[in-house]
Amino acid sequence: MLTIDHVCKTFGTHTVLRDVCLQIDRGCVLGLAGPSGEGKSTLLRCIQGLETVDSGSITCAGRVGFMFQDFQLFPHMSVLENVLYAPLLRAKGKIAQKTCMEKGEELLKHLDMWGLRNRYPQQLSGGQKQRVALARSLVLNPDLLLCDEPTSGLDVAMLSDVVALLHSLREEHTTMAIASHDLSFLVQISDRIIILRRGCIAADIGPERFGDLPQLASSLFG
Ligand SMILES: Nc1ncnc2c1ncn2[C@@H]1O[C@H](COP(=O)(O)OP(=O)(O)O)[C@@H](O)[C@H]1O
Ligand SMILES: [Mg+2]
Structure with a gap:
C-alpha cells in the first residue's frame, strides 16, 4: 500500500x-509513537506530500487522506459545508454531486454529527470538531488515512468514542497511520507500532510485544 524508501x-x-x-500493507493500522x-x-506530512523529501522516495498505491492535529476546519463554513467543500469541487455533474451529498450525510450520521450539521466550528466542542475533521477526510474515500494526534485535547469519554470510531474504520479495512505520543491509545488501536527516535525507526513491533512497550519507551527516552 505504502512504501517509504530511505527518506x-x-x-x-x-x-x-x-x-x-x-512499508505499510493494505488494511494495516500502523501506530507511530x-x-x-x-x-x-x-x-505524515511527507507521506501526504505536504512536505518534500530531501532524498529517498515515498510511493502510495491510492488516495491519501489526512486528519490534522488542529482539525483545520474552515471557520466560516458550517459542519456540512466543511465536509462537502472538497468533494463538491471535484464532482462533475448533478449525479456526482448528489453522491457526494449522500456520502457526507451518511458519514455525519455515522459520527452522530448530522444534528449539528448547520453549526459552525466555533460552536463545537473539541471532540465534535474531531469528528467533523474525520468526516471531511473520509468523504474523499481515502485508501490510506493519516491521523495526526487524533486524541489530543479529548476528555476520557471522547477518547473512547474516537477509539471506537477508529476501530470501526479498521473493520472496514481502511489502512491507517496514526501518530500519537500516547502509547496506551496506540496499543488499543494498532496492528503494529513503530517508535521514532531522532528521526530513525528505533523499534518496529507487533501486538505480541506491545506489553514490552512502556519499558522499551522508557529505555529509549529515559
Ligand atoms: N516547517 C518546519 N520548519 C522547521 N522545523 C520544523 C518544521 N516542522 C517541524 N520542524 C521541526 O522538526 C522536528 C520534528 O517535528 P514534528 O515532526 O512536528 O515532531 P512530532 O510530530 O513528533 O512532535 C521538531 O524539532 C520541529 O521543531
Ligand atoms: Mg506532531
Whole structure:
C-alpha cells in the first residue's frame, strides 16, 4: 500500500528524518509513537506530500487522506459545508454531486454529527470538531488515512468514542497511520507500532510485544 524508501528530511541544519524505510500493507493500522519533536508529524506530512523529501522516495498505491492535529476546519463554513467543500469541487455533474451529498450525510450520521450539521466550528466542542475533521477526510474515500494526534485535547469519554470510531474504520479495512505520543491509545488501536527516535525507526513491533512497550519507551527516552 505504502512504501517509504530511505527518506531523509531536514529543516535548515536540523535533520528530522534520517534514512527512514517503512512499508505499510493494505488494511494495516500502523501506530507511530514517540514523544513530541521526534518527527512523527513530519513523516505524515511527507507521506501526504505536504512536505518534500530531501532524498529517498515515498510511493502510495491510492488516495491519501489526512486528519490534522488542529482539525483545520474552515471557520466560516458550517459542519456540512466543511465536509462537502472538497468533494463538491471535484464532482462533475448533478449525479456526482448528489453522491457526494449522500456520502457526507451518511458519514455525519455515522459520527452522530448530522444534528449539528448547520453549526459552525466555533460552536463545537473539541471532540465534535474531531469528528467533523474525520468526516471531511473520509468523504474523499481515502485508501490510506493519516491521523495526526487524533486524541489530543479529548476528555476520557471522547477518547473512547474516537477509539471506537477508529476501530470501526479498521473493520472496514481502511489502512491507517496514526501518530500519537500516547502509547496506551496506540496499543488499543494498532496492528503494529513503530517508535521514532531522532528521526530513525528505533523499534518496529507487533501486538505480541506491545506489553514490552512502556519499558522499551522508557529505555529509549529515559
Ligand atoms: N516547517 C518546519 N520548519 C522547521 N522545523 C520544523 C518544521 N516542522 C517541524 N520542524 C521541526 O522538526 C522536528 C520534528 O517535528 P514534528 O515532526 O512536528 O515532531 P512530532 O510530530 O513528533 O512532535 C521538531 O524539532 C520541529 O521543531
Ligand atoms: Mg506532531
